[in-house]
Amino acid sequence: MKNDFQLPRITVRIIEIFCAERWQDEVIGDLEEQYSENRRSKKQWLAKLILVWETLRFIRPHIFKRPQKLNTTIMTFNHIKISYRNLVRNKIYAFINVLGLSVGIASVILIGIYINFETSYDKFFEDSERIYRVALHRIYPTRTKDFGTSSINISTVLKREYPQVEEATRLHRLYFQNEIPIEIEENEKTYIETKFLFADSLFFDVFSYKFIHGDPGTALDNSESIVITRETAIKYFGTDDVLNKTVRSQGEPLQITGVIENIPDNSHIHFDVLGSIASLGFLQNAISTDNWTSPWIYTYIKMKKGADPSALEAQFDDMVVTYGNASISRDIGADWQNNGHAFKYYLQPLQSIHLYSQLDVEVEPNSNISYIYVLTAIALIILIISSINFINLSIARSTERAKEVGIRKVMGSYRLNLINQFLVESIFICLIASILAIGILYFFIPRFNLLLGTYLDFSIFTNPFIILAVVAFIFLVGILAGLYPAFSISALEPSRVLKGSFKTSSGGIWLRNVLITFQFLISIVMISGSIIAEQQMNYLQNKNLGFDKDNLLVVKQSFNLNENYQAFLNELDAIPSIRATGNASILPGQFHGSNVFAVNDPEIPDIRVNACNVDDDFIDAIGFEIVQGRKFEEQFNDSLSIIVNEAAVRAMGVENAIGYKYHAGNNSGTETPQFTIVGVVKDYNFYSLHSEVSPMVIFNISPGNVASNTIVRINSSNTSEVISQIREKWESLTDEEFSYSFLDQDLQRQYEADQNTASMFDIFTYIAIIMSCTGLFGLATYIVNQRSKEMSIRKVLGASLPHIIAVFSKEFMILIGLAFIIGVPIAVYALNQWLANFAYHVNIGVLAFLLAGVLTTFLVLITVSYQAIRIAKVDPVKMLRSE
Amino acid sequence: METISTQEELILLAVGALHPDAYAYGIQKEIRQQTNKGISLGTIHTILYRLENEGLLKSHLGGSSNKRGGRSKRLFSLTSKGYRVAEELQQVRQSMWSKISPSELFFKA
Structure with missing residues (x-):
């Protein structure tokens, strides 16, 4: 059936576009009927005009297209229904697919959360993007070392002389003493604090910790002030309302001048107790002598808004020469620059420290x-x-x-x-x-x-x-x-x-x-x-470290026994399952301080050594092997004898190190003792197996002095009984808390x-x-x-x-x-x-x-x-x- | 009482009047004849579908003709609900109209 007056194609196209499919036929039919009648009864142009108008009136997609949307929804539901049936029909397939994907997705989300956490470190501090740490790339004549720490005197110079620095503060962690006893007089308890840091009075100007009690502006103004976290306050006193209460540490009274909210996990600084660096004599001494050689302090600065940190960094070399030359010349010689020494300071953005900073001295071990x-x-x-x-x-x-x-x-x-x-x-x-x-x-x-x-x-x-x-x-x-x-x-x-x-x-x-x-x-x-x-x-775990780490109990804080220490040892000797005891300031796995070691021979280069102090029995008790010379012995007066390790001998570049003398201390004006090398100990891993054994000097503990760690070599059986026996002896001699650990577990913690x-x-x-x-x-x-x-x-x-x-x-x-x-x-x-x-x-x-x-x-x-x-x-x- | 617009009412009535041969173009012609007003086919279709959606009209595809290029037309008729609505509207109008007295409205002022 052909009509004499067919609709123009364009009209049909328009209707097809704007009108749902199921209505197209009737709509086009109506239009065509109307058009053909109009063509018969009216002039052609009028009929066409009417057609154009009528066609345009169909362009209302909000009405004519709507049902098709409904159609998609229905089909989507149908697809879901079919998917469900397919899954149910083949259960193995469904199980593998769904379980596999869910484990995959769970892993990805988990890792996502982890990464989100790891990258959020220290961002909670206000203006954290403007805070930087001043780190030190120290160049020695023969090697380099990277410190997260810097000279204690840098922060004052930065604040005073460099206008782009808004605030600068100092933070210190005691490395030689990881455990600090805090006595609470109210309830006569003693807590051993491992997170005791020290800062100067400007600390809270840089770091926006939330204070619950106290004034951040003045909290650390006095040397005996401490700021503690809410958790610590509750641990000590059972309440966080502890402002102005006093605790004692090693005989000194400390006044609580601030209580802050607990520190979030995602920070590279954590402390339970924050004291004032003014309470630490050696730091005050470093300030008063204007020391620029000892990197003892973490320096944090807050830059002014819009200031360029790299422009500041560029001035650091000049700063060291201008302000530090006197001190450096005094300590390592006036021509230190020509001798290959350098102090290269640079800035680490606070937010990057956790993931990017793996320097030698960090506040806490960082991630990577x-x-x-x-x-x-x-x-x-x-x-x-x-x-x-x-x-x-x-x-x-x-x-x-x-x-x-x-x-x-x-x-x-x-x-x-x-x-x-x-x-x-x-x-x-x-x-x-x-x-x-x-x-x-x-x-x-x-x-x-x-x-x-x-x-x-x-x-x-x-x-x-x-x-x-x-x-x-x-x-x-x-x-x-x-x-x-x-x-x-x-x-x-x-x-x-x-x-x-x-x-x-x-x-x-x-x-x-x-x-x-x-x-x-x-x-x-x-x-x-x-x-x-x-x-x-x-x-x-099993590598021979150069000593026997198994069945070795460590009794901590032995110095608390004071004059009763010898009596304690005698009591221990009486216990049959204890084979040997020894006393040392620092044990393998703990942080060893380091110093320059120069002997009385100009041919032999100065070397950097780690050090510890041990008593006469220690070397036998821990199982070090003496390869040359002798160990410390009672029959000699060994207070001026030292033992070095093989690495030190190698670094000195001599065949036989015995007999060389070492002049300790570089503080002019004070009487300095002279030590003699009496033995060489076989290299033992005092640090983790990540690093090679470095040079070590072992000093003797002079009689009458007691160092922190007493090691007790026990028989492997009935460990708990031995511990309770030792505890009994301890408690009969002192009121201080008895704390102990096993050396192998301590070492394991390094990994x-x-x-x-x-x-x-x-x-x-x-x-x-x-x-x-x-x-x-x-x-x-x-x-x-x-x-x-x-x-x-x-x-x-x-x-x-x-x-x-x-x-x-x-x-x-x-x-x-x-x-x-x-x-x-x-x-x-x-x-x-x-x-x-x-x-x-x-x-x-x-x-x-x-x-x-x-x-x-x-x-x-x-x-x-x-x-x-x-x-x-x-x-x-x-x-x-x-x- | 269901209220519908004047246009909708007009089309509803036209469907009833043209029964059994009410389709969009026929309705357009009827309305033009009765009121001398033109309503576009687009509008009429929209209203027809809307009324059908509301259950006042029902439809089926009906005969085609040469004039339509062989395409079938959709023939609409009143549902019983549609008839009732039209009837109700009529009654309401009548009862309200009966209360209006032209003499009072125009001559008393």
Whole structure:
């Protein structure tokens, strides 16, 4: 039926664009009828004008298009329903997909929270972006050293002479004494404080700590003032209202002039008690003598708004010469600059200290930005593995889904609709996985914190920004993981699919193989990585340190016994299970102070040495080996004798160091004693195995003096009984608190960060392996199902079970081999990087890689044979009957 | 009482009047004849669908003609609810109209 007056095409197009499909026909019909009648009854131009007007009046998409939106919503719900049915129909597939993804997402969110925490350090201080620490790159004639500390006199000069510096303050940590007793007279208790720092009166002008009681402006004005945290106040007095109360430390009264809120975990400075540096005599002495050589103090400055820190840094060299020359010349000679000495000061932004600063003297051990990189990589790897599982399973299942796609296409579905459907499906699965992931996190965050010593908090999920980020992340993962299946499956031709001639495309298999190889590669790298990390951890624990760290009890604060100390030792000797005792100022693992060591021979260069003081019995008790000369002995007067270690002898560059004399002290005007080297001790690791043994000088404790640590060598059995016996003796001789530790545990604490890294690596290795295996399991299921007919025919023709397993495994074995070849160099490279952190480390052996390869192969074999056996057990008749 | 706009009422009535052959273009012609006012097809379609959505009208696709280029038309008819609404409106108007006395309105002032 043809009309004489058809509508112009443009009209039809406009209606098609602006009018919902289901109404187009009748609308165009009406327009055409009207138009043809008008053409008959009216002039042509008038009819056309009317048509234009009428057509334009249809442009109201808010009405005519609306129902189509409804349609999308309905289809989306339909897609979700279909996804749900697909999941329920195939439970193994659903389990692997959802669980795998949820573990992946949980890992990523967890690592995300961790990174968020690690990068938030010190940002809570007001104006934290304007606060800097003055650090020192110290150049000596033969070496360099990096200090987080600086000269005590820098801050006053900076504040006074440099207008771009708004405020400057000083912070000090006592290194020679980690434990400071605080006595509370009210309740007659003594607490041992390990977080006792010292600052000057300007500290709170730079750092905006929240005061609950007291005035930040004047809190540290007096030398006997202390500021404590709320937690500490409650520990001491049971209340935070403790302003102006007095406590005693080592006989001196201290007045509480401020109580602050507890310090957030994400700060590089933590103290329970903050005293005044004016109470420390040696610091006051350093101020009054205008000392510029001893970096004893952390200097923090707040720059004025808009001031350029690099411009200030550029003036530092001149500053050292202008203000420090007198002091430096006095201490290390007037021509220090020509002799190769230099003091290079620079600024560290406060916010960067936690992640970027690994100097020799830090307030607290900092983290490292490389951990953040490694973790980010691990998070991505786990996410990639779970996405690969998702993609692989989708490709494997495309045979099954192909019929559905074919039918949908025959029924008039566009490709876009199908892509839409698969994306909705993958987002839906992601959503379920995420809900599960958040459940997993809720359960695991406290354990994670416990295991790794972190301070992560689940409550971060109440932050709307985080929620938004997580939702965006879910969609991102859903779309990325669903993209390939969506495009590949939706591209299938219905005619071929429905005829049943469909097989997974070769492109799909190729991609699948690449992805599987990648997974194997990750497994091999991570397994070998954790094996070597484990070996290194064992090595750290079991390496001979040059002394016997086991069964060694340390009684702390022994000086509290004073004149009763000898009596205490005598009592201990009477206990049969105690084999030996000794007294030392500093034990291996603790911070050793250092000083310049120059002997009475101009040929021998000055060296930097660490030092400690021990009594006559100590060397035997701890088990040091004397390689030359003698140890301290009672029959000699050894108060002016010293023992050096082999490293010191090497640094001096002499064959025989015995007999050289050392002139101590560089304070002019005071009588300085002269020491003689009487023995050489075999190198022992007094610091962690991260660093080489450096030169050490051991001084003798003169009779009548008592140093902090008493070591007690005990028999391994009934430890707790021995401890209670020692406690009994202690308490019979003094009222002070008895505190002790085990040396091996103290030493182990040096490797906490390494242990954490290793544990974290272990955890994620397990996750990665489990996820790879589950993915493989799902994949094997489908491959075996696909080839079930082939296997049945093989069986009928006489193939044995091992043969069938071999047929299935062969393909995977090739992929493992490939992964092994690529993975080993990657692992070797990465592990070498990590092991370079340790001066003493294991060598990377072949064993770890072999083990990783064998383990991966073994897991693949188990997975594949399980499926192969399942199919091989089925009666071939059943398989082949239906065609 | 359901209230609808004058335009809607007009179209509702036209559907009733043209039964069983009420479709958009026919309605447009009827209204032009009765009121001498033109309503665009777009408006009529919009109102028809809206009334149908509200349950006052029902529709089915009906016969086509050469003039329409072979396209079928959508034929509308009143539902019982639609009839009731039209009837109610009529009654309300009547009862209110009966209270208006023109003599008082125009001559008393």
